[in-house]
Amino acid sequence: MVALPDQAGTVTPWxxxxxxxxxxxxxxxxxxxxxxxxxxxxxxxxxxxxxxxxLSWGWxxxxxxxDIAETFLPFNAGLPYWRALLAGLVNTIRVVIAGxxxxxxxxxxxxxxxxxxxxxxxxxxxxxxxVIRNIPLLLQLVFWYFVVFLxxxxxxxxxxxxxxxxxxxxxxxxxPELVNGVWQAPLRFTVEFGALLTGLVVYTAAFIxxxxxxxVASVPMGQWEAARSLGFSKLQxxxxxxxxxxxxxxxxxLNSQYISLAKNSSLAVACGYTDLxxxxxxxxxxxxxxxxxxxxxxxxxxxxxxxxxxxxxxxxHLVQIKER
Amino acid sequence: xxxxxxxxxxxxxxxxxxxxxxxxxxGVLLAAGSAFLKWMLFQAQWTVIQANSTLFALGRxxxxxxWRLWLLTTLLALATGTTWGLxxxxxxxxxxxxxxxxxxxxxxxxSAGTWALQxxxxxxxxxxxxxxxxxxxxxxxxxxxxxxxxxxxRGAAVVWxxxxxVGMVLISxxxxxxxxxxxxxxxxxxxxxQSSFAILLCFPLGVLLxxxxxxxxxxxxxxSVVYIEFIRGAPLITLLFLGQNILGFLLPGGLAPxxxxxxxxxxTFFAAAYVAEAVRSGLAAVPSGQLEAARSLGLPLPQxxxxxxxxxxxxxxxxxTVxxxxxxxxxxxxxxxxxLLDLLGTARTVMANPxxxxxxxxxxxILAVLFWCCCAALGLGSRALETRLNTLHTPVKA
Numbered sequence: 244m245v246a247l248p249d250q251a252g253t254v255t256p257w258x259x260x261x262x263x264x265x266x267x268x269x270x271x272x273x274x275x276x277x278x279x280x281x282x283x284x285x286x287x288x289x290x291x292x293x294x295x296x297x298l299s300w301g302w303x304x305x306x307x308x309x310d311i312a313e314t315f316l317p318f319n320a321g322l323p324y325w326r327a328l329l330a331g332l333v334n335t336i337r338v339v340i341a342g343x344x345x346x347x348x349x350x351x352x353x354x355x356x357x358x359x360x361x362x363x364x365x366x367x368x369x370x371x372x373x374v375i376r377n378i379p380l381l382l383q384l385v386f387w388y389f390v391v392f393l394x395x396x397x398x399x400x401x402x403x404x405x406x407x408x409x410x411x412x413x414x415x416x417x418x419p420e421l422v423n424g425v426w427q428a429p430l431r432f433t434v435e436f437g438a439l440l441t442g443l444v445v446y447t448a449a450f451i452x453x454x455x456x457x458x459v460a461s462v463p464m465g466q467w468e469a470a471r472s473l474g475f476s477k478l479q480x481x482x483x484x485x486x487x488x489x490x491x492x493x494x495x496x497l498n499s500q501y502i503s504l505a506k507n508s509s510l511a512v513a514c515g516y517t518d519l520x521x522x523x524x525x526x527x528x529x530x531x532x533x534x535x536x537x538x539x540x541x542x543x544x545x546x547x548x549x550x551x552x553x554x555x556x557x558x559x560h561l562v563q564i565k566e567r
Numbered sequence: 568x569x570x571x572x573x574x575x576x577x578x579x580x581x582x583x584x585x586x587x588x589x590x591x592x593x594g595v596l597l598a599a600g601s602a603f604l605k606w607m608l609f610q611a612q613w614t615v616i617q618a619n620s621t622l623f624a625l626g627r628x629x630x631x632x633x634w635r636l637w638l639l640t641t642l643l644a645l646a647t648g649t650t651w652g653l654x655x656x657x658x659x660x661x662x663x664x665x666x667x668x669x670x671x672x673x674x675x676x677x678s679a680g681t682w683a684l685q686x687x688x689x690x691x692x693x694x695x696x697x698x699x700x701x702x703x704x705x706x707x708x709x710x711x712x713x714x715x716x717x718x719x720x721r722g723a724a725v726v727w728x729x730x731x732x733v734g735m736v737l738i739s740x741x742x743x744x745x746x747x748x749x750x751x752x753x754x755x756x757x758x759x760x761q762s763s764f765a766i767l768l769c770f771p772l773g774v775l776l777x778x779x780x781x782x783x784x785x786x787x788x789x790x791s792v793v794y795i796e797f798i799r800g801a802p803l804i805t806l807l808f809l810g811q812n813i814l815g816f817l818l819p820g821g822l823a824p825x826x827x828x829x830x831x832x833x834x835t836f837f838a839a840a841y842v843a844e845a846v847r848s849g850l851a852a853v854p855s856g857q858l859e860a861a862r863s864l865g866l867p868l869p870q871x872x873x874x875x876x877x878x879x880x881x882x883x884x885x886x887x888t889v890x891x892x893x894x895x896x897x898x899x900x901x902x903x904x905x906x907l908l909d910l911l912g913t914a915r916t917v918m919a920n921p922x923x924x925x926x927x928x929x930x931x932x933i934l935a936v937l938f939w940c941c942c943a944a945l946g947l948g949s950r951a952l953e954t955r956l957n958t959l960h961t962p963v964k965a
Binding site for chain 2: 268283360541
């Protein structure tokens with residue numbers, strides 16, 4: 244870089260050159276980062292070589308040797324590790340989808356309840372949000388599993404509704420019947436799934452309620468009043484005037500709540516549900532393949548996050564008000 | 568507050584539908600409330616808490632070294648009382664209503680809390696003395712604080728970082744004290760240590776990352792973006808898992824920190840990414856004219872950021888940042904999943920004891936109350952700070 248003479252004929256020293264300095268700073272930072280990364284990777288390679296665990300993916304084809312209690316895809320201990328991880332991933336996706344639907348419904352309900360003309364309902368909605376948000380999710384999950392779901396009665400004492408039976412052995416749907424003291428039905432969900440789903444739904448709904456409340460509150464009162472004075476009914480006002488404006492605010496907020504729900508589903512291991520993380524942990528304990536397992540885990544959750552983001556961005560595009 | 572029938576009627580029975588909803592809700596609440604009370608008073612067995620209170624508080628911290636923690640608690644109480652008094656010095660009345668409420672709460676906690684836990688008398692006495700010391704310091708500092716020079720009052724804040732370092736030495740040992748390895752820290756002690764460590768460190772890291780993300784230097788900007796998005800894309804448990812299982816491979820043999828410290832660093836780096844996003848939203852709220860004005864007045868970039876931009880940005884970012892701290896406090900429960908004995912981890916070991924099998928409802932309820940109080944207190948503190956820092960006198964959202 245050539246130093247430029249200034250008005251008085253003196254030369255600006257290079258260390259005050261406004262174009263040069265940023266590049267020097269960046270080069271220095273880049274060098275430090277590179278050296279640190281090289282150091283870490285060097286150690287990694289050396290330590291992994293010493294342990295005989297150099298990066299490879301062949302072990303994924305070895306038989307896993309462990310069983311998974313609840314799977315959507317057929318699975319047994321003789322199948323390879325990649326099938327086990329896939330079964331875990333499918334379990335994760337299953338609980339995430341169910342959780343998204345449940346949390347959205349409950350959250351919207353609680354969020355709209357905070358606009359009710361009934362003072363008791365309004366306050367209860369606030370209490371719900373404040374209680375749930377200030378208690379750790381993990382604590383709530385173990386509470387649902389160990390205190391609520393595991394103390395459900397079994398056999399004939401099970402909670403029976405038409406077409407539904409809730410017992411310690413699970414939730415049975417579609418004409419459950421008692422065979423030798425054991426409930427059987429075409430559709431069965433385990434209590435582990437039930438506890439995880441309940442915990443995730445109850446927790447995320449509190450946050451979604453806040454998003455919904457904020458969205459509806461962001462529409463000025465004048466919009467309600469104007470619509471009502473034009474002769475719209477209350478329901479019409481909500482549907483045609485308020486919701487389209489509120490959704491612009493709600494959808495981006497929902498996006499981040501949905502992503503946290505997906506990430507939080509990794510706490511499944513606390514209530515005995517075999518999700519992706521739980522299978523990965525077992526796999527690591529059996530094979531010692533730490534680096535590969537962590538890479539797979541991070542990659543899988545990243546893909547789930549990206550898919551949710553992409554879907555929500557599409558939705559966001561739909562609900563944005565197009566000006567010309 | 569007087570309850571007027573008109574108000575009740577308007578709130579609960581405005582329309583027939585509202586009346587129906589109210590009646591159903593009142594019925595459900597009464598049934599649930601009475602069932603809960605019955606359980607709490609007659610069925611629940613609180614001995615599981617009473618018998619293990621030390622374990623919940625400290626984990627397996629060696630008994631003959633516990634005097635160090637008593638000393639630390641005393642120092643913390645005295646420092647809290649003095650700071651509280653100095654903040655209130657010169658206010659009239661000397662004990663505003665909020666302070667009176669806080670004092671009464673403290674006395675109630677020191678007497679009813681120690682009684683409910685059925686602590687032995689010497690321990691109860693210690694808690695009473697510590698609470699009394701706190702209140703005396705509050706009174707003395709509040710009474711005479713205003714006659715102290717301003718420099719002394721401002722300088723008193725230095726007590727806290729010093730106390731933090733003293734606390735670390737007292738807890739972990741060294742400098743002539745018997746070392747207590749981190750594997751023996753547990754319960755509430757570990758939870759508070761992990762969260763305070765991570766909160767203190769993640770904040771400056773987060774501010775740097777947020778500045779980096781808004782920097783004009785592409786390398787800095789992209790580096791920050793990649794880091795923040797990578798961390799935010801991964802569940803915390805997978806990162807803790809990474810810390811426990813891979814950190815040992817990344818560092819030369821023997822250099823890798825203890826399991827407890829590994830978790831503390833992972834929590835710190837995790838929270839920093841979220842704090843960075845909170846601070847970034849604050850930075851975005853500061854008009855770019857502020858930085859340009861500061862620069863054209865001749866302030867170098869670092870000074871312009873420190874004196875002009877950051878004070879405004881951090882004030883805007885305060886609620887979101889404290890929200891992240893609250894999340895961080897809650898996230899420390901995840902340590903129990905990687906085998907550390909934090910509050911929840913300790914609870915699980917207690918419940919694995921055959922003597923206390925099936926007492927999980929009591930234990931989880933107490934933990935929930937404890938966490939709820941801590942998180943709600945942080946939230947209240949953040950709102951109070953927000954009002955205090957609100958120099959523009961705009962209405963603060965509740």
